[in-house]
Amino acid sequence: MALEAAARPRAPATLLRRILHGNGIWPAVPALLYLFVFLALPMLTLLAFGFVTIDRGRVVGDTWTLDHLKAALSDELVWRLMWRSFWVAAVSSLLTLILAYPVAYLFAETKGIWRTLILVAVISPLLTSALVRAYAWLVILGGRRGILNQTLLSLGIVDQPLRILNTDWAVLIGMTQIHLPFMILPLLAVLAERDRRLEEASLNLGASQTGTFFRVVVPMSVPAIFAGLALVFAISYTNFIVPQLLGGGSYSTLAVQVYEQTIVVLDWTRGAVLATILLTTCFAFVMGIVAFGNRLARWNEATT
Amino acid sequence: MSRRLSPIDRVGRVVLGALAAFSLLLLVAPSIIVVAISFEPRGFISFPPSGFSLRWYEHVFANRQLTDSVVVSLWVSLATAAIALVLGVPAAFASVRGTFAGRSAANAFLLSPQMMPGMVIGIASLFFGAYFAFRASNTMLILALSVFCLPFVIRIAMARLAGLDPRLDEASANLGAGKLETFARVTLPQMGPALVAAAAFTFIEAFDNVTVALFTSDVRGRPLPVELYYLVQYDSSPAIAAISALEIGLSFAIMLVIARTVGLERLGR
Numbered sequence: 362m363a364l365e366a367a368a369r370p371r372a373p374a375t376l377l378r379r380i381l382h383g384n385g386i387w388p389a390v391p392a393l394l395y396l397f398v399f400l401a402l403p404m405l406t407l408l409a410f411g412f413v414t415i416d417r418g419r420v421v422g423d424t425w426t427l428d429h430l431k432a433a434l435s436d437e438l439v440w441r442l443m444w445r446s447f448w449v450a451a452v453s454s455l456l457t458l459i460l461a462y463p464v465a466y467l468f469a470e471t472k473g474i475w476r477t478l479i480l481v482a483v484i485s486p487l488l489t490s491a492l493v494r495a496y497a498w499l500v501i502l503g504g505r506r507g508i509l510n511q512t513l514l515s516l517g518i519v520d521q522p523l524r525i526l527n528t529d530w531a532v533l534i535g536m537t538q539i540h541l542p543f544m545i546l547p548l549l550a551v552l553a554e555r556d557r558r559l560e561e562a563s564l565n566l567g568a569s570q571t572g573t574f575f576r577v578v579v580p581m582s583v584p585a586i587f588a589g590l591a592l593v594f595a596i597s598y599t600n601f602i603v604p605q606l607l608g609g610g611s612y613s614t615l616a617v618q619v620y621e622q623t624i625v626v627l628d629w630t631r632g633a634v635l636a637t638i639l640l641t642t643c644f645a646f647v648m649g650i651v652a653f654g655n656r657l658a659r660w661n662e663a664t665t
Numbered sequence: 666m667s668r669r670l671s672p673i674d675r676v677g678r679v680v681l682g683a684l685a686a687f688s689l690l691l692l693v694a695p696s697i698i699v700v701a702i703s704f705e706p707r708g709f710i711s712f713p714p715s716g717f718s719l720r721w722y723e724h725v726f727a728n729r730q731l732t733d734s735v736v737v738s739l740w741v742s743l744a745t746a747a748i749a750l751v752l753g754v755p756a757a758f759a760s761v762r763g764t765f766a767g768r769s770a771a772n773a774f775l776l777s778p779q780m781m782p783g784m785v786i787g788i789a790s791l792f793f794g795a796y797f798a799f800r801a802s803n804t805m806l807i808l809a810l811s812v813f814c815l816p817f818v819i820r821i822a823m824a825r826l827a828g829l830d831p832r833l834d835e836a837s838a839n840l841g842a843g844k845l846e847t848f849a850r851v852t853l854p855q856m857g858p859a860l861v862a863a864a865a866f867t868f869i870e871a872f873d874n875v876t877v878a879l880f881t882s883d884v885r886g887r888p889l890p891v892e893l894y895y896l897v898q899y900d901s902s903p904a905i906a907a908i909s910a911l912e913i914g915l916s917f918a919i920m921l922v923i924a925r926t927v928g929l930e931r932l933g934r
Contacts, residue, residue: 386765388755392775392815395752400778400812403789410792420796463685480929481920482692488866488916489696490873492890493909496897497695500702500710503901508698508712538691550930570670571677599782602875606897616784623788624879629795636788643782 410633433634439615443642446614449529449604450597450646453536454590457544460537461589465548466578469555483549487542495606498535502526502607527609535607536597543596544589551585552578580661587654591647598643615639696913703906710903721907731892731908738889741807742871748811749867750860753818758852760819761826779816783876786813791880806881806888813877814867821866824931825859826852858926865922869915 412425433439468479486494501508502525510522525531555578563573579586601616608614613621619639623632670678702710706718725731759765760772778786790809791801799805829852837847875890882891889908896905923929 386759386763386768386771389759389763389771389775392752392756392819393771396774396778396812396815399790399793399808400781400786403786403793404781406793406796407785407789460684460688460691463681464688466681467685477929479689482689484923484929485913485916485920486692486696488869488873488919490875490890490893490909490912490916492873492875492893492897493699493912494695496893496901496905496909497699499897499901500712500906501695501698506710508710511712538695541688541692553930570674574677595780596782599784601784602894616782619784619788620879623791629792632788633792636785640782640785 407633408637410629411637413630415629415633429630429634430637433631433638439618439635439638442613442615442618443638446598446616446639447642447646449532449536449614450594453533453540453597454544454593456533456537457541457593458586458590461541461544461548462579462586464545465552468549469552483542483545486539487546491539491602494539495535495603498531498538498607499526502531502534526607527612529608531607532604532612535603536600539600539603540593540596544593547585547589547592548582551582555581583654583658583661587650587657590654591650594650595643595647598646599639615642699906700910700913702903703910705903705906708902710901710906721903722911724904725907725911728904731889734887734889734892737803737883737886738872741803741810741888742868744807745810745814745871746864746867748807749814749818750864752811753815753863754822754856754860756815757819757822757826758848761823762831775819776816778812781813783813783874784880787877787880790877794881801881801883803883803886803888806878806883809877809881810871810874813874814870817866817870818863821859821863821927821931822856825856825927829855862923862926862931865919865926869919872915873912 410420411429412427413420414422414426414429464479464483468476471479507522507526509525510519513519514522525534559577559581560573563577564570568576599616601614601620604612604614604617605620608617615635616639619632619635622628622635626632698712702712702714703721704717704719705711705714706716706720756775760768760775765771786809790805790812794801794805833851833855834847837851838844842850873890875894878888878891879894882888893905893908920929923931
């Protein structure tokens, strides 16, 4: 009987019901398959392309080789670019933290319309194209005609136009502003919903507000701080739009090189190798940030 | 609370307030400046603009290449949002309600695209396609963008599903409805607002995306972000400010949709 039932072709309605059955993996299967085909396999291809030789989008030869990876790793330029990518991302992440924390704190302290306005100020840039915001900085920082220089010159604050565009400064300013919402949002959630009784206790026991802020509020938000730092570091490290537009034609980072090798130079092998290096080092740095954050959080718990 | 503030506390408050004000200004000023300079009547940028004119908007709407790219982007974003919703909502359902083995691994895999920079997804798709002799095309762009956007849908849908009362589903089952009927008539309607928000968010992310699009989009029939990317590199005419101002307007419309459906605070989680 059972065998007979199993052998009978299953009615489509039954299958559909099983797929929609609340407890199974079925509803996720299409998405999992989709990601396997359009994410996992492409990622493997990207990885593999670094170990073969490619000419005009075709794999030539049938041997695997480590030569391309070795060549990239012994190239001083690659290390120099990686170092620049790293420090720009690191400095920009710290700047976003310094600028984001007060906003998130203010949000938690305010009520009503101000809360909504802060939220709009944070979310609206997030939904605006990063390209549009990079263009805004291009206009603000650019040359003598740039809005910043126009203003500074007409106010008599400087008598020579400042040279910001096409320097590290422009890249740092652009990245920090563009990634600021990604740092504010995790902090916002944590600070707005925090338990305020500890602060009350701290104040009642005679601690100053500043002391309470640094010794109660900030330590409590350490996990959110490091989640934000890891996220902003990763998106800054891999951003190639901002360095290209605000850093100028001769400014390069590891991410910019990946773009140029793949799209401009059309050296796909090198593009694949550099992309793999970019992704690997990015994960390593992010894991370092997360590990450091976890240690700090544990240390906090142990000392308070 | 009327506690006496020490001098250090006063300085602390001023510094905190000043930093918050500065960074809020930093967040909104670039968009305001872009909108302002889009009304420039002359051929070059100045701030504040030397007058008020809509000539750069007329210029943009008369530019066939730009209007075509907007149409391409609209189709690409709609298709991306559709694919991401169709795949993402059931996946979120399995993630939240499912009790199968390996659920956390499946969850991690479903959300993994958000760990990948857009550029890497773009290049990987380009190479994968090339291996099977497919050139970069807007179809490839849609496929890659829906990978990129899937986690957004899954996260918004998961948050909503986790907030639903499972007893309503049980009640529906007890009253004799099948699983399918319960899903269609009880669960799905409750998720309505979250689905609208997920669709809106995915749409704008796809519409604005340049990091995936630069690698996968068609050479002819480029989407707007790619068109804009090349424009911005060689030109800073007020026409670009006009396009940018229109994009800023679109982002506000999307924000309104999200605010009315799941609330802006949801995006923070």
